[in-house]
Amino acid sequence: MPRSAATEIRPMAPADVAGAVEVWLQAVADLTARHPAPGGAPGRPDRPRLTARLDHLLSTDPAGSWVAERRGRVVGLAQSFVRDRLWVLSLLGVDPRTQDKGVGRALLERALGHGAGCPGTIQASVDPRAVRLYATSGFDPHPSMTAFGPPTRRPAAPDGVRVGGTADLDVAASIDRAVRGAGRAVDLRHLVEGDGATLLLEGERAYAVVLPDRVVTLAGRDEGSAAAVLAAALARAPAGRPFEVGWLTAAQRWAFGPLVEAGLALHPRGPVMVRGMDRPPSPALPSGGFG
Secondary structure (H helix, E strand, O other), X not given: OOXXXXXXXXXXXXXXXXXXXXXXXXXXXXXXXXXXXXXXXXXXXXXXXXXXXXXXXXXXXXXXXXXXXXXXEEEEEEEEEEEOOEEEEEEEEEOHHHOOOOHHHHHHHHHHHHOOOOOEEEEOOOOHHHHHHHHOOOXXXXXXXXXXXXXXXXXXXXXXXXXXXXXXXXXXXXXXXXHOOOOOHHHHHHHHHHOOOEEEEEOOOEEEEEEOOEEEEEEEOOHHHHHHHHHHHHHOOOOOOOEEEEEEXXXXXXXXXHHHHHOOEEEEEEEEEEEOOOOOOOOEEOOOOOO
């Protein structure tokens, strides 16, 4: 569908970040109203954290960041990035008053141009329009679930899992390259230093990045090590508070043992979309924002 002639698609500039944050928050609120999350909505990024995320991606790979502007106001955004030739769509959002006018497709086309020829991944929402857009843009959907709720049985912390820091990011990057085909140390540094996330490691076999309310991302060279860092993350979850582990596809069956032991409820979620690969990387749990 052609977009309005009054809408300009252009590269994102630092001055656009505040307007892009507002658009994203409006789009998420609209999506939540139309498709409420079963069992209670998982946590959403707060404004400062979301602003820092947009700033980070704009500064580390500016060619992947785009906005739609109409009458001097940001009405849409797309942020993608490439790490070691793996393309990731981090954000695609349109002002609810501007949806169904071709703006989202135009933004996605610009973002896809940045990653032309690269394998790619998108952690999609439950919005059928977004899933259709990605599927018609060359991405294969892999249905996923999210585990969400207060843990009712906290597993014992496994032996051999330790808390790491920024000095261990090279280890995490090495694991990522073996499992995901691409490292992302710059993004893990942002999560640890900027968001205050905890890095858990099982030797040089697996790692997880964890916030008090969720596992942000995880990767392991083998399923046993991946399950160990997941169990360690669940053991650290604050008692009585909801905890989220997302993007559980059929490729991640190793994760269900620790999650069932912890008593988390499983709910349908938007699909993990991939191109240039047979299935989502495994053993791994992607980040919605950092692939």
